[in-house]
Structure formats: C-alpha cells, structure tokens
Amino acid sequence: MLLSRVLEEKLGSLYRAGGRIVGGVYLGKGQEAFSAALGVQLRKGKDIYGPLIRDQAGRIAFGEPIIDTVRTYLGAVTGPMRGRDGNIHRGRPKEGHMAMISHLGSLLSVVAGGLFARRLAGTLADSIGATSIGDGGTSTGAFHEGLNMAAVEKLPIIVSIANNQYAYSTPNTRQYACENLVDRAAGYGIEGVTVDATDLASCLKAFRAATARARAGGGPQMIVGTLLRLAGHGEHDDASYIPDTKRQGPSARDCLQVAEDFARDRGWMSSADLRELNEEVRRNVDQTVSKVSKEPAPDPFKENWQALSCAELVEGQHEA
C-alpha cells in the first residue's frame, strides 16, 4: 500500500513536471487497501489476475515489480510493453497478469476464458481468477456478459468492484438505479458481499473468505468496496465536481492512514518504524525511477512494426 502510494505520488510529480511522461497518469489513491487485499490472496504463477486502472497496489501485492510500472509509464523498451503501450495498460499474460485494454469490462470474460481452458485441460486445481472494475464499468455490456457467462460456467473468479462513487465526473446516480451494486449478485446467481474499502482489515477478511469460497468450487464471487476516489480521474483532472460533503464523508477516509493507525494502535509498528519504512520505500522508488530514466527510449528504426506473431504472414507495407 505504502509502496503503491509513494510510487504513484512520484508518477504524479513526474507528470506535473512535464516532458517525461507523455499521456495520462491514473492513480489509485484511496483504493490501495481494497486493491492490495485482493492482490495478496493471489498466487503469481497459479492464479490469473486482470487488474484495472486503480490497481497499482494490487499489482504490487500480486508480485509485479515496480520497475514494470515505471518502465511502462516512461515507455522504456526494456519494460513489459516495450513502449508500445503505456501507463496502466500493462501486464505479463504468461505470468497470469493480464494486460488491460481501455475498453471497460472487456477483461472479465478473458480471465474467465483462462480458467475455462484450465478446467478443460484438467489443470485448474485450486487456481482462481480475479478482475477489478469500477462503478462505472459495471454499466458495460461486456461486464454483464462476462459475469453472466462466468456464473453459467461456475468459474472460480473474483469480481472486485471498487465503488468510488464516480466514473470520471459522473456520480453513481447517473450510473445505476439499484440500491447497492451488490444487489446485482443475486441476479447473476452468484455470491456477493460489500466491504468498507477504506479499512484494510475488513478488506483482507472479505477477500480471504471470497477467494477461499472460489477455490473450493463456490463459483464467481462479487465483492463491492465502498470508498471515494481520492485523486482526479487522471492527474489532469482536479475533481472539483466532487462536493465537499462527500470529501468529508466516511468513505473519504484515507485507507493508508487507517491502516497505519491500526498498526500503531496494536503496537505492531511505532511512528518511528513507519517513518523509517516510508523513507526506505521512497529510496526504492527514486532509485527505480533514476535507473529507468537512463534506459533507452524506443527506436522506431529498431521496431519490427509487425502485429502478427507469424512473421511469414506479415504483409509488406503497400504504400509510398
């Protein structure tokens, strides 16, 4: 959580400084607990994870090294996306980290497909899939179709819905008409729970239980976390459309603060420990960024400009 926060703050400052990051920066501020609580339940190499926009913390918890994030944001050739795709659109599918496309909802069926294939091949064992979406993304046909299909196939998939009350500027009142998104679970014939997503302990408990149910053959599990997006939609956005009443409400608690207080209150960590940890994390992030900054940018003359894996089928460029 802390690493995620510090890394994202760094990305935000690189963006604001200009030049280094071209394109948007999308942060998961306030969603680290909910995201990480899912990530830690997953086993890299065994489970399939389809994270979304605000899952930096979940990706770290799943085992993605932060250098992959930095390389993707800076477009380095050394990164998993080789400068071809950027920012949050990254992954290593063969390690079970699916690379999201922008089109919301599209990943759910893809994660389901991975699980389906494993079941066919007899290799599913106790592995599960997991994917995230926001309140807004639940309005897509892709989300509905994917979830319905996963339910019909009774696949072991966790569908984590971060209800941060806004989709870009659009409040939930313009997004859905049910009382709570979790009410939809019954309609799909799956289990669903809600959790206070600002509270790490509750999130951990909820995801631990849900992943256990999925691993035990309980089919798709929906978890709806209630929180507030504590950043703009992207760093270009000041989110001035979020009223102060919401910003001061209980869902606007900073999950990182809540978790730190929790650890301190239990005597697990002192303020000095936390400070030290903070500094260590900052050093790690700074070192990673400075390392990546020295790496070469993609060279168009070294690119093969081929979108097919079957090189013999790639057409010559029939043009001037």
Place this chain on the structure above:
Amino acid sequence: MSITYLEAIREAQYEALREDPSVFLYGQDIATFGGAFKATKNLSKEFPNRVFDAPISEDAMVGMAIGAAVEGARPIIEMQFADFSSIGFNQIVNQAATLFWRTNVPCPITIRLPSGGTAGSGPFHSQSMEAIYAHYPGLVIVTPATVEDAYWMLLDSVKLNDPVIFCEHKFLYYHLKADQIGDRELPIGKARIARPGRHATIVTYSAMVHEALRAAEELQLDGYQIEVVDLRSVKPMDTDTILASVARTGRLLALGEAFPWGGVTAEIIARVTTDGFHLLDAPPMRLNSKDTPIPYHPNLWKSHRPTTSTIAAALRRLLRN
C-alpha cells in the same frame, strides 16, 4: 477574437440546440463536466434537460438515440473517444444504418467521434474509425479539417435525415484556430481544393490535410506546385473533384492517418484508377499509418503515422516516376 476547432464544435452544438428543440445531447461526462474534452462546456446550463450524462454503455447510448430518432428527436451522441464506439458498433452498423432502407423511416442521429492520434495516447485512445463505418451502407461519414467545417458540417449533420458519423480530430482541437467562423461554403459530400497546384495531387482529409499542406510548402521550395484536395466527407466521397484535380496534375497521392489495409485511401485509388486511369502520368501512391496498433511512446507514434517529411518524401518519389 479567435475560435478553435473544439470551440467550433461546442458552438455548433449550442446552435443546434437553440435552433431545434428536438435536438438533445447524450454522452459520458458531457453535462455538468462539459465532456472529457470540454466540447459541451456549459451546454447543460444553457439548455437544462437537454444534455445528459450517459452511463458507460455505448451500445445502449446508440440504441437509445435510434429509438429517439424514430420518435422525431435529433440526438447527438458523444463517444468519449472514437475508439469506444466499437462497443456501439452493432447498433450503428446494423440498427441505425439499415433502418431507413428496411422500414422507410429515416434515422437522423449524429455520433461524434473524437478521433485520431495524439502523442502518448496509445492504441485505445488514438483510432481513426472512418473507414470501418464507411464500409457499411446507410451511414454518412464526415471528417472536418477546418474550424469552419467543424462548425458547419456538424450543424449540417444534425439536420441531415440520415445517421452521421462525425469524425472530429483531437489533434486539431486546440491547435487549429480561425479568426472567426466564415460563411457556410460547401455542403456535406463536396470536397474542397485546400491548395491549388499542377504537378501532383494529394487527396486527404481531417488532420492529414494540414500535414499535406506543410509538405506542399516544402515541395514548393523545389519548384513543385502540389494540389491538396480536402475530402471533408469520406462518404459520400466527391469523386468528381478528385478526378478533376488528377486531370490537372496527372499524379495522385492518397493520404490518410488510418491503418493501411483497405480504407479511404484505397477507395480513392480504386476510383481514380477505374474512372480516370487515362488521366494518370504515373502509378498512384498511397500513404497511411503502419499496419500495427497505434503505439504509446511518442518516438514510435511519430513513425507510425504519416508526417510532413514522409509525405514530402512520397511526393518526391511520385514526381520522379
């Protein structure tokens, strides 16, 4: 006072809402927020109850526009990015495009697609989708390259009794400015000679018109006069104006930012070679993006799309032939 291409789009929507009470706007984040690009800024204030935030449901957004059009409304749908219109593809090409032909009931909807590449936008926020929609019978595909056209063609689109895919180029949003919006000069379906010349013709549309004009400037230094034809709408495509230009110059470069397979540039070449083969002094050429998704890193992006220098190089080869 000057007005940008983006402001012209806003002004046109203002005017459409003012002129005709059956016009309404539906799209993600377009009401209070004024849209991801601010193309509908303040319109929800100026026209209460006629500008709505849509759920993230492109298929349903287009479907609801079609149903509303049957009832006599003239909806304008904003896709947040052209790329997301693929989610509404079925409703566009199967429902909207076939409605009049099947039922004799017209379908006056306008779907605005913020199109084309900008640095750092990557494969899913950069696409040019005109060719894919143009392929389907029953749609009008508009691709304005100027501030005037952005304004007048959007107003014309809303008045048209057929579904219009309005491809507005994001690269032009802020960069392109005019002192004021002049008079309406040409209707949808007519191309424009953006620059007269006599040694070769570039036929293009949208943001590439400006790259073409810059390349023509460059060739001017070598003593060549390049004619640039701005298609304005890729469907209908003004074949007469294209052929008349090729008749003057004898040489053709078809230029587009979209992917190279098929598409608008292929259509241009097909029309000129079938109807005007005798006019050509050299084999026609085409220049498109490369045949890969649109890359994120600016170094790659710049090499993926045609630029002034690759266009100028193509022209030099064309003139040598």
